Amino acid sequence: MAKNNSPHKTTARNHRQSRTKFTEDQLNILIKAFNQTPYPGDATKEKLALEINTEESRIQIWFQNRRARHQVQKRSKPEKHLEASQDQDHPEEKIHGRADRRCRTSYTSSQLHTLITAFTKNPYPGINSREQLAKEIGVPESRVQIWFQNRRSRFYVQKKGELDEPLEQK
Incomplete structure (x- = not known):
């Protein structure tokens, strides 16, 4: 039996569905x-x-x-x-322009505590975890998702800063 090493093999993984046309x-x-x-x-x-x-x-x-x-x-x-x-x-x-943006979400200290605890356990929560957290702290799931995105961004910026400090001190 001959092997097919062609780069154009059709597999379930690289098969694209046809474009969806919505009415x-x-x-x-x-x-x-x-x-x-x-x-x-x-x-x-x-x-x-x-x-x-x-x-x-x-x-x-x-x-x-x-x-x-x-x-x-x-x-x-x-x-x-x-x-x-x-x-x-x-x-x-x-x-929509800047004026149409959503107002900045303010979190209470108990909401932040819950979010930070969850972030410590898992910085990449799935939709079910985010929905559970949203229900628990009383904010929309979309706000929880944005909070996690922003927190991960800040976390990695801080990490990078810590790695750069020893180089600057020499």
């Missing part, structure tokens, strides 16, 4: 959900999948792509370019 109604539902929360929980994704009659994995990918696209739009400077690309893709959407 205008489906897009309106997804956009509305995205505007409410760009990081939906499993229950929300399941509900959306049933509502628009598609696979939950497609919903997950749509949200990932949407978040990435919004990050790129926030970073790109030319306002005219943003408006032009937006009109082509989804004319019903509006790009």
Whole structure:
């Protein structure tokens, strides 16, 4: 039996699914959900999948792509370019400016204690852990996710600073 060492083998791991084309109604539902929360929980994704009659994995990918696209739009400077690309893709959407941002979330000392304890145990909690924490401290899961992202970032910046200190003292 001959071995197939071709780099173009089709395996389950590198097989890409065909692109999903959402109808205008489906897009309106997804956009509305995205505007409410760009990081939906499993229950929300399941509900959306049933509502628009598609696979939950497609919903997950749509949200990932949407978040990435919004990050790129926030970073790109030319306002005219943003408006032009937006009109082509989804004319019903509006790009939100700084004034439309969510207010900064303030945490009580007991909430912070709970979050820091959880971070010490696991800096990369899964969705179930984040939802449990959110319920426990009374904030949305999306805020818990952002807190962990920010905390990991600060943690690694501090670690890097500690590693650089001995070099500076010499």
